[in-house]
Every structure is written in C-alpha cells, then in structure tokens.
Amino acid sequence: KKLYYILSEELASLGVGRDRLFDILRANKLLIKRQKSYHITTNSHHRFRKHANLIENLEVTRPEQVWVADITYLGNRKNPMYLSLVTDAYSKKIIGYHLDNTLEVSSTVEALDMAIKNRMYPDKKLIHHSDRGLQYCSNIYQDILSKHNIKCSMTESYDPYQNAIAERVNGILKQEFFMNTTHLNIKIMKKIVKQSIAIYNSKRPHWSCFFKTPNQTHQQNKMKIKSYRKKTSSKAIALDDV
Structure with a gap:
C-alpha cells in the first residue's frame, strides 16, 4: 500500500x-x-520498582507526548544481537x-540518551x-528519566497490545528492511x-x-493519527496497517 501511494503518479501513466x-x-x-518470531528479551523478575501504566486511556x-521503548532480537544463538x-x-x-x-542496561541507556539528544520539543x-x-526499571535508567523530568509508565501485564506501537515498529524493521539477517557481524x-x-x-x-513519513508527522501536531481499538477491550491502540 505504501509503495502504491509513493508510485501512484508513475503507475497511473502506465495504466x-x-x-x-x-x-x-x-x-x-x-x-x-510476514514472519512470526518470538524471543524473550524481557526479564521482569527483579528487585527494582515497577511503575504504573499511565497511557492506557x-x-x-x-x-513527544509519549515515547515507547522496546528491545527486539536480531541474529541467532551463535551471533546474538539486540x-x-x-x-x-x-x-x-x-x-x-x-x-x-x-542485554546490558548500557545498551538501552545509549538508545535513551540518543532520544533525549534528538528531542525537538x-x-x-x-x-x-x-x-x-x-533494563527499564534499573536505577541508572530511572535516574536519567528523572533528571530530564520524563514520567515513567509501564505495562502492568504481558499484553502485546499494551506496547503495540513498539511491536509494530519491530516488525516493520525486520520484515521490510531485512534486519532479521542472521549471518552478518555486528x-x-x-x-x-x-x-x-x-x-x-x-x-x-505510515497509514x-x-x-506521511515519521519525520513529516513529527514536525506538526495538527493531525489526529488513526487508532484502533481491541475488540475485547476499551484500550485505544495506534497501529500501522500493512
């Protein structure tokens, strides 16, 4: 659908x-x-404080109202990459x-530091x-959020719909950009x-x-993005269609 949108004028001239x-x-x-793959990257059995879900409704x-953070698995057992x-x-x-x-905390901290550095608002x-x-509950990560006055929100149960945007972006990168290639070095x-x-x-x-592209959408706040609701729940979920 995205390719058809991008090439619509050229395709029309060709009938x-x-x-x-x-x-x-x-x-x-x-x-x-479409490829379904599942690899656990979340260890929620730890001593650190777990925060409430602030975005459910x-x-x-x-x-820059809400950021979603996630870790996705690339590579294989001999060559793991996260x-x-x-x-x-x-x-x-x-x-x-x-x-x-x-899966060290330092990796998620690097991603967070880049995000904070790239803030437009x-x-x-x-x-x-x-x-x-x-990684997200650790003292180091939480201290960075507090330092920059960023509120922390977390899923309160394992439900892929609660972190649907992150899951969708993971899928796009793996399926459309071939990031699931496993034999290449880091x-x-x-x-x-x-x-x-x-x-x-x-x-x-993005549908x-x-x-509009993410960059285009990020530079304005007038557009009301499309969202979908889970049929068995009242939770609003922003997703990209295929």
Whole structure:
C-alpha cells in the first residue's frame, strides 16, 4: 500500500492500478512475507520498582507526548544481537536506538540518551512507556528519566497490545528492511540499522499518519493519527496497517 501511494503518479501513466501492482510484485516474489518470531528479551523478575501504566486511556495528540521503548532480537544463538529502540507514539519516528551483543542496561541507556539528544520539543511534558524489564526499571535508567523530568509508565501485564506501537515498529524493521539477517557481524549490522532507520524515518509513509513519513508527522501536531481499538477491550491502540 505504501509503495502504491509513493508510485501512484508513475503507475497511473502506465495504466497500472493497485491490484495489478500487487500481481506484478507477487509474480516477482517482491511481496513482504510476514514472519512470526518470538524471543524473550524481557526479564521482569527483579528487585527494582515497577511503575504504573499511565497511557492506557490516554489519547496521543502530539509528538513527544509519549515515547515507547522496546528491545527486539536480531541474529541467532551463535551471533546474538539486540536492538534497543525508543519510538515516538504519535509520529512513529524512531528517536533513539542502539545495537549490541548483550542485554546490558548500557545498551538501552545509549538508545535513551540518543532520544533525549534528538528531542525537538524539550519543554513539553513527556511520558516514557515500556515493559517491566530489568533494563527499564534499573536505577541508572530511572535516574536519567528523572533528571530530564520524563514520567515513567509501564505495562502492568504481558499484553502485546499494551506496547503495540513498539511491536509494530519491530516488525516493520525486520520484515521490510531485512534486519532479521542472521549471518552478518555486528559491525555491518550497525551500518544496516543506521541506514534502515534513516530510510524508515524519512521515506516510509505510515497509514496511521495518513501516508506521511515519521519525520513529516513529527514536525506538526495538527493531525489526529488513526487508532484502533481491541475488540475485547476499551484500550485505544495506534497501529500501522500493512
């Protein structure tokens, strides 16, 4: 859908509609294949304080109102890599990131430091939302949030819908940018991550942002982003459609 939107003028001049474009992509094996993978990166059995969920019924109406943080697994058992991400819930822009071979707190701190450095609206109130993993509950991470007057919010049970934006962004990076390539070393993967996130932020339109890119959406606050509700719950979830 995003590709059809980007190429709409060129395709119209060739007499190619959406269905025909999909047929062409399918014939050339260029359609995105959905892959389900599950790897635990969250250790919530620890001594650190777990915070309440502050965004469950919150309507996100501007950039830098809510950040969502998550860790996604790349690589394999012989070559494990973990990508820490901080994403803006309104614009879907990846604000901070860091790739490492371990799940050390220092990796998530690197991503958070980048996000804070990249803030465009430092005077606005901001909530940081994540799971209850040790990395986010740690004293080091919490001290940085407190230092910058960022409120902490956490999922109160394991429910993928509660951190749906982070999960969706993880899927986009793996499925559309081939970040699930497992045989490359971390030095090369860091370059791929950097280039992919730059393209993701500046060139990939989002359905929930009315086909604007994350960068475009992040530079304004007039647009009311599309959201979806879980049928069995009253929770509002901002998601990107396929």
